Amino acid sequence: MKNDTITPFVKWAGGKRQLLPKIKELLPERFETYYEPFVGGGALLFELKKDGAIINDINLSLINAYTQIRDNVELFLEYINDLDARIINGNKEYYYYIRDLYNSKLFEKNFDTELASMFVFLNKHCFNGLYRVNSKGLFNVPYNKSIKPSVNRDNIIEISEYLKKITIMNGDFEDCCVDANEGDFIFFDSPYAPLNTSSFDSYTKEGFEIDEHIRLAELFDELTERGCFCMLTNHNTDLINNLYSNKGYNLEVVKVKRFINSDSSNRKGEEIIICNY
Incomplete structure (x- = not known):
């Protein structure tokens, strides 16, 4: 893993740049292959700049x-x-x-x-x-x-050189993790669960429904059984807590600023970071 970093070339809903210090604090001490099934803007990817990483997103334009x-x-x-x-x-x-x-x-x-x-x-x-x-x-x-x-320009050139050293996928988050083994690290910057159960924010036409959150939690459990290190971030909601509580995982709530909400009074919130180690 290198010390020098590059910065994301796009701003992405739910991006983790403001949470990077806390996420880095919670990283496993050592790990093998780095996986990011919901890469988005790639804040942690470009911070770590780990060779051999495997990234994925369902958004084909991205x-x-x-x-x-x-x-x-x-x-x-x-x-x-x-x-x-x-x-x-x-x-x-x-x-x-x-x-x-x-x-x-x-x-x-x-x-x-x-x-x-x-x-x-x-x-x-x-x-x-x-x-x-x-x-x-x-x-x-x-x-x-x-x-x-x-x-x-310099940042884009550096990004280009780094991306030549990793695998880029476009598909389902579960397919990205097929080959994950013991000692690998999977970071799930998953699409946000709704703050209330009556609505979802969709940033692609495919959306990400409650059933997908349930399937993701099942994958998190499966990867845990394989011996993988897993970290997941999301809104601190009842849905997410119900899916990951009482399983021996470490759950930590952190305060965040919301930049997407047009109402400045609603730009404060809580996220939860879930680790299986």
Whole structure:
């Protein structure tokens, strides 16, 4: 594991940058392969920068960005620099023009380097970096009036070099963990459980329902039996507590700030960190 770090190239709902000090404090002293089945922005991935890691996410646009940065970094930078050059005066019409182009390519399933650059550009110039799609799976987040550059070139080059040393998957979280063995470490930055049982926040058209949380808890138990080190983070809710309590796991509640909620009075909350070691 290296000491130097790189920073995430996208902001992602539920990202763990503010929790990194606590998460690092709770890491196993030693572990073999690092797995992250819900990689999102990859805050812990890029903090650890561990070679041979296996990452996954169900969001194909996100994973396309990871793979394009890995495989076609100069073309990616060329595209995104061109996008940034045209938004410099806060041209919201240009933002919505690119959003429409992105959705057209998304509808056509044209997952290429240009789409990856649009994905990152929209992430950095949309409201709160929120990735939200409508019922048709099309991105629909409004402009945030930012004119800042979307990426730092040196950081993206470093990310590209690091991603060449790991495995990138796009699929179900359970498939990511098939080969996890004793001594491996799996970090589940799982989609948030609802703060109340009447609603779910969905950031992909697939969503993540209560049944999926139950299946994830069952996988956590199975990996524990295999001798894997597992850590999971989520909202501190009755659902999550009921799924992981009374099993001998260590549960710790931490205070967090919420950046996605539009109501500033609701931007404080609690998360729970669950470890099986």
